[in-house]
Amino acid sequence: MAAENWVDVGAAAELGATPLRRISVQNRDIALSFRDGAFGALANACNHAGGPLGEGRLDGDYVTCPWHHWKFHRATGKGEPGFEEDCVPAYPVRVENGRVLVDLANASRRNKKPHPPHPLEREVRRAPGPLRVCGISTTAMDAANPRFSGSDHLLEHALKAAAADGAETRLICLNALKFRACEGYYSKAAHACTWPCSITQMDADDQMDQVYEAIVHWADAIIIASPIRWGAASSLYFKMAERLNCVQNAITINDNVLIRNKVAGFIIVGGQDNIQAVAGQMLGFFAELGFIFPQFPYIAHSRGWSHEDMEVNVEIVRNSAELADGAAMLAMRCMALAKYLTARDDAPVTIERGGRKAHAV
Numbered sequence: 001m002a003a004e005n006w007v008d009v010g011a012a013a014e015l016g017a018t019p020l021r022r023i024s025v026q027n028r029d030i031a032l033s034f035r036d037g038a039f040g041a042l043a044n045a046c047n048h049a050g051g052p053l054g055e056g057r058l059d060g061d062y063v064t065c066p067w068h069h070w071k072f073h074r075a076t077g078k079g080e081p082g083f084e085e086d087c088v089p090a091y092p093v094r095v096e097n098g099r100v101l102v103d104l105a106n107a108s109r110r111n112k113k114p115h116p117p118h119p120l121e122r123e124v125r126r127a128p129g130p131l132r133v134c135g136i137s138t139t140a141m142d143a144a145n146p147r148f149s150g151s152d153h154l155l156e157h158a159l160k161a162a163a164a165d166g167a168e169t170r171l172i173c174l175n176a177l178k179f180r181a182c183e184g185y186y187s188k189a190a191h192a193c194t195w196p197c198s199i200t201q202m203d204a205d206d207q208m209d210q211v212y213e214a215i216v217h218w219a220d221a222i223i224i225a226s227p228i229r230w231g232a233a234s235s236l237y238f239k240m241a242e243r244l245n246c247v248q249n250a251i252t253i254n255d256n257v258l259i260r261n262k263v264a265g266f267i268i269v270g271g272q273d274n275i276q277a278v279a280g281q282m283l284g285f286f287a288e289l290g291f292i293f294p295q296f297p298y299i300a301h302s303r304g305w306s307h308e309d310m311e312v313n314v315e316i317v318r319n320s321a322e323l324a325d326g327a328a329m330l331a332m333r334c335m336a337l338a339k340y341l342t343a344r345d346d347a348p349v350t351i352e353r354g355g356r357k358a359h360a361v
Contacts, residue, residue, distance in 0.1 A: 007073055015039070015348035020063060022054025025102060030091065031063055032100075033074040037139065040074035041102050044087040047072075047079075047112050049194055053088070067185060067192040069200065077108055083296065087112040114147045120196040120212050124258055126220070126342065134161040134219035135210070137173045138226045150269035150301065150317035154327040155225035158267065161328035162221075162335060172214060174236040179208035181241035186249060194257065195250040197243060208243050216247065220338040222261040222291075224282065228270025228302060233278050241285055248288050261292030261341035265334040265360040266298035267327060271313045275300040292341065294333035299326040 003340040009015070009025050016034040022044055028043035031304035042063060051067030058064070061079055062071040071080040078091030089107040093100065135158060139149040152173075157311050159169045172276070175226035194201070199270050200209050215222060226233040253289065264286045268278050279298045287293075301323055305315055317323060 005103045005123040006094075007029050007104055009100050009102050009262060010098050011044060012039075012098050017098050019058045020054060020056065022052055026104060029100065031074075032093075033058060033103075035061065035074065038075075039093045039095065039100055040291060041091040042072060042074065043079050043091075043110065045088070046070050047086050047088055047110070048346075049191060051189075051192060053344065067188055070197050075278040077110075079113075079342060083113070086229040087111040114254045116152060118196045118201055118218070120200065122217070123298075124216060126261075129168065130337055131162075131167040131342070132170070132218055133167045133218050133331065133335065134157065134170045134172060134214045134222045135159045135169065135337075136214075136222060136224045136240070136242065137175070138224065139232045140174075140234060142234050143175070144256060148314050148318060149227070150314065151225040151227050151267055153317060154267045154269065154323055155223060155297070155339040157324045157327040158225075158265075158331040159289075160225050162331040165332065165335060170214060170218065172210060173239055177207040179206050179211075179243065181238075181239055182245065184273070186245055191253050193246050193249045193253075195246050195254075195256065197246040209238075211243075212247075215244075215259045215262075218255075219262065220342055221265070223265045223267060223334060224286075225267040225269075226273050226278065226282075226297060226313050228268060228274060228278055231272060231274035231277060233268075233281065237282075244285075244289060248290075251290075257290055260293050261338075263332060263334045263338045263341065264291035264297070266291060266301040267330070268298060268302075268328070269317060270302050271307065271310050273304045275302050292337065294330075296333060299323070299330050 007025055009023055013031060020033045023032050031042045031044045033040040035058060042053055044052055046053055046065040048070045051065040053063050053065055056064045056066040061074050063074050064071050072088050077088045078084045079086035087110060089110050091107045092103040135155045137152050137155055138151050141147055163169045180199050185198050199206050206233055226237045247258050261268050266279060266282050269273055301317055335342060
């Protein structure tokens with residue numbers, strides 16, 4: 001190795017005081033590590049999504065990426081056991097006269113082991129067929145001891161009405177899915193929040209993929225049903241919403257708009273007031289994802305803050321023909337707009353129900 005290839009990157013005493021750091025040498029980013037009296041030098045960019053390895057941590061002799069926890073041997077650049085074919089460039093490094101020298105001209109080769117694309121990564125293309133309506137229940141309850149849910153009850157009416165008018169329907173109950181909470185990859189860096197979600201890519205048992213599949217690839221319209229909990233939507237709704245950040249962030253980092261010509265409507269039911277605040281959050285969030293709303297995009301019921309007699313609230317919702325009909329008409333409005341958006345011409349579309357019309361435009 002020619003002497004001119006070796007570049008002085010700093011004093012060994014100073015650099016050895018930190019187990020792992022990111023340094024810049026002649027316009028190259030390097031993850032420099034120190035353990036058991038020896039230095040290691042890797043290219044700073046992780047194979048997975050380009051995460052900054054030098055800002056991660058050491059796990060034994062492996063540098064752990066701070067974005068998604070991929071690991072590479074700090075001296076060889078090879079992936080952790082079982083993933084050795086995934087390699088990042090490793091630079092020869094030595095200490096001479098108390099200075100750390102790195103050979104920039106003789107790095108090992110980067111190798112990205114081919115990984116099959118995640119099923120969600122496929123092109124978003126509407127398959128031919130009837131309108132498709134997905135209902136998403138955000139109610140949490142003990143599955144072994146089920147109780148009446150007003151929001152679920154009205155969602156059932158909405159999906160029945162959609163099916164009666166020829167739509168394919170699908171119900172997703174968040175409480176039946178096992179999915180992890182958002183782990184804040186976006187807070188590390190915008191590019192760390194990927195589509196598909198990093199958790200979904202790394203954890204085959206995470207069932208949020210069912211929500212992504214329905215919202216991004218399958219449905220023409222979705223109807224989200226939530227109870228009111230302390231003046232807000234349910235905790236399961238927010239758990240889902242946080243995991244949907246990757247859908248919006250795909251626009252930010254890749255100009256990839258995943259939601260096009262899709263409609264959203266909402267059902268909000270609670271023993272407390274604050275309907276408009278709950279609806280406002282939902283409308284704002286799903287607008288950010290790219291959804292379009294029909295006229296009167298939500299139905300709701302609440303008797304207000306002072307009515308704590310929940311058994312009465314339950315019976316009102318259970319027995320209200322007006323609310324049940326309102327849920328059905330919400331489904332009709334969503335379908336009318338969805339049909340208009342998926343039509344190939346600009347002619348107004350009308351869906352009829354019970355002699356009444358739900359206009360798209």
